[in-house]
Amino acid sequence: AAMHAGMGAATGETIDEAYIAKMIEHHRGAVAMADVALARSTDPEIRRMAQGVKDAQTREIAEMRAWTPAR
Known part of the structure; x- marks a missing residue:
């Protein structure tokens, strides 16, 4: 619930x-x-699972940061 708090009122670019x-x-x-x-x-x-999560999530963070207009 806390993660999506504040998204309900967002629209357009704001929601993105x-x-x-x-x-x-x-x-x-x-x-x-x-x-x-x-x-x-x-x-x-x-340990294998944790490393996989870390690798994937770190890569996805970089992708999202590159996409973000306010980079």
Whole structure:
């Protein structure tokens, strides 16, 4: 609920910018959680999954930042 707060009133370019900003925030949270798993987990499967999440989300953050008009 908190992630999409404020998007309801957005329109046009504002909704696009709000969406990208919230998705970047969401992806950064996933990267932070993956970093914790990589630092603390000894389970190879969890570590593999966490590294995959970190790689994918970091790449997507870069893509979204490049798209953002206010770069």
